[in-house]
Amino acid sequence: xxxxxxxxxxxxxxxxxxxxxxxxxxxxxxxxxxxxxxxxxxxxxxxxxxxxxxxxxxxxxxxxxxxxxxxxxxxxxxxxxxxxxxxxxxxxxxxxxxxxxxxxxxxxxxxxxxxxxxxxxxxxxxxxxxxxxxxxxxxxxxxxxxxxxxxxxxxxxxxxxxxxxxxxxxxxxxxxxxxxxxxxxxxxxxxxxxxxxxxxxxxxxxxxxxxxxxxxxxxxxxxxxxxxxxxxxxxxxxxxxxxxxxxxxxxxxxxxxxxxxxxxxxxxxxxxxxxxxxxxxxxxxxxxxxxxxxxxxxxxxxxxxxxxxxxxxxxxxxxxxxxxxxxxxxxxxxxxxxxxxxxxxxxxxxxxxxxxxxxxxxxxxxxxxxxxxxxxxxxxxx
Amino acid sequence: xxxxxxxxxxxxxxxxxxxxxxxxxxxxxxxxxxxxxxxxxxxxxxxxxxxxxxxxxxxxxxxxxxxxxxxxxxxxxxxxxxxxxxxxxxxxxxxxxxxxxxxxxxxxxxxxxxxxxxxxxxxxxxxxxxxxxxxxxxxxxxxxxxxxxxxxxxxxxxxxxxxxxxxxxxxxxxxxxxxxxxxxxxxxxxxxxxxxxxxxxxxxxxxxxxxxxxxxxxxxxxxxxxxxxxxxxxxxxxxxxxxxxxxxxxxxxxxxxxxxxxxxxxxxxxxxxxxxxxxxxxxxxxxxxxxxxxxxxxxxxxxxxxxxxxxxxxxxxxxxxxxxxxxxxxxxxxxxxxxxxxxxxxxxxxxxxxxxxxxxxxxxxxxxxxxxxxxxxxxxxxxxx
Numbered sequence: 072x073x074x075x076x077x078x079x080x081x082x083x084x085x086x087x088x089x090x091x092x093x094x095x096x097x098x099x100x101x102x103x104x105x106x107x108x109x110x111x112x113x114x115x116x117x118x119x120x121x122x123x124x125x126x127x128x129x130x131x132x133x134x135x136x137x138x139x140x141x142x143x144x145x146x147x148x149x150x151x152x153x154x155x156x157x158x159x160x161x162x163x164x165x166x167x168x169x170x171x172x173x174x175x176x177x178x179x180x181x182x183x184x185x186x187x188x189x190x191x192x193x194x195x196x197x198x199x200x201x202x203x204x205x206x207x208x209x210x211x212x213x214x215x216x217x218x219x220x221x222x223x224x225x226x227x228x229x230x231x232x233x234x235x236x237x238x239x240x241x242x243x244x245x246x247x248x249x250x251x252x253x254x255x256x257x258x259x260x261x262x263x264x265x266x267x268x269x270x271x272x273x274x275x276x277x278x279x280x281x282x283x284x285x286x287x288x289x290x291x292x293x294x295x296x297x298x299x300x301x302x303x304x305x306x307x308x309x310x311x312x313x314x315x316x317x318x319x320x321x322x323x324x325x326x327x328x329x330x331x332x333x334x335x336x337x338x339x340x341x342x343x344x345x346x347x348x349x350x351x352x353x354x355x356x357x358x359x360x361x362x363x364x365x366x367x368x369x370x371x372x373x374x375x376x377x378x379x380x381x382x383x384x385x386x387x388x389x390x391x392x393x394x395x396x397x398x399x400x401x402x403x404x405x406x407x408x409x410x411x412x413x414x415x416x417x418x419x420x421x422x423x424x425x426x427x428x429x430x431x432x433x434x435x436x437x438x439x440x441x442x443x444x445x446x447x448x449x450x451x452x453x
Numbered sequence: 454x455x456x457x458x459x460x461x462x463x464x465x466x467x468x469x470x471x472x473x474x475x476x477x478x479x480x481x482x483x484x485x486x487x488x489x490x491x492x493x494x495x496x497x498x499x500x501x502x503x504x505x506x507x508x509x510x511x512x513x514x515x516x517x518x519x520x521x522x523x524x525x526x527x528x529x530x531x532x533x534x535x536x537x538x539x540x541x542x543x544x545x546x547x548x549x550x551x552x553x554x555x556x557x558x559x560x561x562x563x564x565x566x567x568x569x570x571x572x573x574x575x576x577x578x579x580x581x582x583x584x585x586x587x588x589x590x591x592x593x594x595x596x597x598x599x600x601x602x603x604x605x606x607x608x609x610x611x612x613x614x615x616x617x618x619x620x621x622x623x624x625x626x627x628x629x630x631x632x633x634x635x636x637x638x639x640x641x642x643x644x645x646x647x648x649x650x651x652x653x654x655x656x657x658x659x660x661x662x663x664x665x666x667x668x669x670x671x672x673x674x675x676x677x678x679x680x681x682x683x684x685x686x687x688x689x690x691x692x693x694x695x696x697x698x699x700x701x702x703x704x705x706x707x708x709x710x711x712x713x714x715x716x717x718x719x720x721x722x723x724x725x726x727x728x729x730x731x732x733x734x735x736x737x738x739x740x741x742x743x744x745x746x747x748x749x750x751x752x753x754x755x756x757x758x759x760x761x762x763x764x765x766x767x768x769x770x771x772x773x774x775x776x777x778x779x780x781x782x783x784x785x786x787x788x789x790x791x792x793x794x795x796x797x798x799x800x801x802x803x804x805x806x807x808x809x810x811x812x813x814x815x816x817x818x819x820x821x822x823x824x825x826x827x828x829x830x831x832x833x834x835x836x837x838x
Binding site for chain 1: 454456457721724725735736738740741742744745746748749750752753754756757759760763767774777780781826828829830832833836837838
């Protein structure tokens with residue numbers, strides 16, 4: 072039986088392969104990229120595409136190695152170990168949002184045109200749903216696509232869009248029947264360079280290497296084949312992909328928390344105070360034990376959700392549980408890790424501050440903790 | 454989608470266990486809690502149904518099952534409404550008896566294991582002492598050589614306390630010190646009949662929760678046992694009892710999480726019905742989020758239990774994982790029971806709803822079988838501290 076009912080020896084082999092790539096090509100540069108607030112986007116995407124990090128969910132005809140969701144989960148877990156939340160987020164947003172939307176909802180022609188190069192890492196994607204006035208409340212978006220000729224004109228603005236300023240194509244949610252509320256949303260593929268489309272990078276407290284941006288659409292003309300999926304079903308498409316997005320966020324948070332704990336324990340073994348390593352003090356030993364325990368619980372919970380998704384079952388409640396629990400935990404672990412580092416934890420030259428800043432997005436992005444609890448509560452009939 | 458620990462066959466077994474628990478145990482929960490005792494027929498009946506030997510081989514009357522069966526039964530027993538009953542039965546089926554199968558001689562298995570699996574002889578586990586709880590290595594009960602030569606017997610002296618089933622047990626799996634100078638190497642296990650001269654129940658202890666189970670303080674005053682009473686090798690008792698504790702912690706956690714889930718389900722129903730300020734209290738956002746938090750932690754605890762059991766089933770000896778299971782489930786169950794009591798308000802504080810009982814019962818989970826603090830010590834040691 073595969074480990075945890077999920078991971079076969081092939082998956083473990085893949086894990087080693089991805090880890091090697093991450094340790095060789097990404098991790099050694101993390102500190103420098105973070106300091107610069109940027110990373111060689113095109114180069115890294117191309118490398119990641121070349122080693123196959125973007126294709127696990129797709130059939131070979133699109134350049135993929137799957138479809139294998141468990142393999143994709145392994146890639147997510149390992150990417151986190153690059154040490155830069157921003158790089159992992161940029162690659163993840165492409166892998167699990169932009170390109171996954173193209174696969175899930177695209178026509179054969181759309182898949183061949185955009186997905187295949189996205190899998191190769193030659194074409195960078197982003198997903199744009201959130202707006203200045205609408206985050207978790209997707210039904211409240213105000214960007215509109217109005218019929219014009221064979222196609223549409225897109226007007227509105229989006230914000231907090233990972234990869235937005237560097238993407239070649241952006242999947243944009245817009246109202247096509249504004250009077251119909253969430254039943255009037257459709258998805259469109261917008262190519263960079265389209266007239267009226269502009270993007271601006273915004274500063275972020277964490278994920279500092281990733282290009283997170285505000286997008287503006289001013290009467291941006293869209294051709295007929297820009298529609299992704301069915302008219303007015305965008306809301307449901309977004310909700311459908313949320314299960315995977317949130318599962319991936321939980322997987323990443325568990326892996327990140329584990330890495331941060333390793334960082335904290337490594338430091339606590341070396342650093343001496345009052346004549347002994349800090350980690351030898353009982354209070355710290357017990358705090359490490361608590362953290363390791365909660366990480367194990369978060370992992371069990373997340374794998375439970377993943378198993379359900381892989382089996383094709385509805386996992387709305389389970390991913391919501393895993394997402395809020397794992398991301399909140401990652402943040403708490405990072406705060407403890409910063410504490411054990413003492414003054415060094417506050418210094419930019421130590422990586423723990425980055426774990427602290429990067430982990431803070433977890434309980435916000437992809438649906439806040441509060442929204443997750445609303446979903447769970449409603450699923451219980453409350 | 455079932456957890457990989459379980460198959461459809463386990464689920465069928467679970468359903469029959471649930472029917473038994475709901476029809477034969479749960480209706481008596483209030484009565485037994487009030488009396489501070491449950492009748493011996495529970496052991497016999499469960500023995501007849503094959504529920505006391507799930508993981509034991511058929512040659513000793515067992516069912517030849519696996520951890521999936523044991524966890525399923527523990528979870529269903531957790532729903533009997535009286536955690537004391539579930540605990541006492543688990544001592545019989547999953548705590549005091551597995552060491553007999555693993556370390557015992559053929560004669561010991563026939564004399565003790567077989568009747569225990571049938572529910573005909575009740576067993577208790579004698580580890581804790583007035584001055585030695587989690588710190589097992591400071592046990593002072595001694596077993597000294599009695600007589601000469603290789604076949605010598607032992608003379609046992611000491612006191613044991615907090616012994617579940619101790620008041621009515623027919624025999625006791627006893628942890629003793631056989632060599633005072635040998636540290637962890639100085640302990641040995643014995644199977645001691647409780648009707649031997651010198652073996653006495655000095656007190657039956659009254660306690661905060663788990664009230665339906667009997668808890669004894671035992672005195673052993675020059676109890677003579679033959680060499681054949683020793684279970685396992687002399688000097689190996691510490692390692693052997695540490696092995697026993699892993700199964701105990703896993704089964705205890707599985708049952709307590711399932712028991713907490715049942716109370717949580719009832720609390721959820723209550724919150725949907727109970728009106729305050731013109732609406733069901735469960736519809737207040739704060740309560741909705743409380744239920745979401747509890748549901749999440751209960752699910753995490755359950756999955757953690759299953760993953761550890763699966764690791765054991767696959768041949769690992771997952772001490773770190775089981776310690777985590779024990780620590781996490783104890784904390785979660787206590788938090789959840791406290792929150793459920795809060796949501797029930799005054800009715801939670803009143804004895805009639807049974808929530809206060811679950812709340813009291815839960816408190817033992819963070820103490821018995823190794824305290825939270827001991828679990829953290831074990832876990833941190835496995836991580837190199």
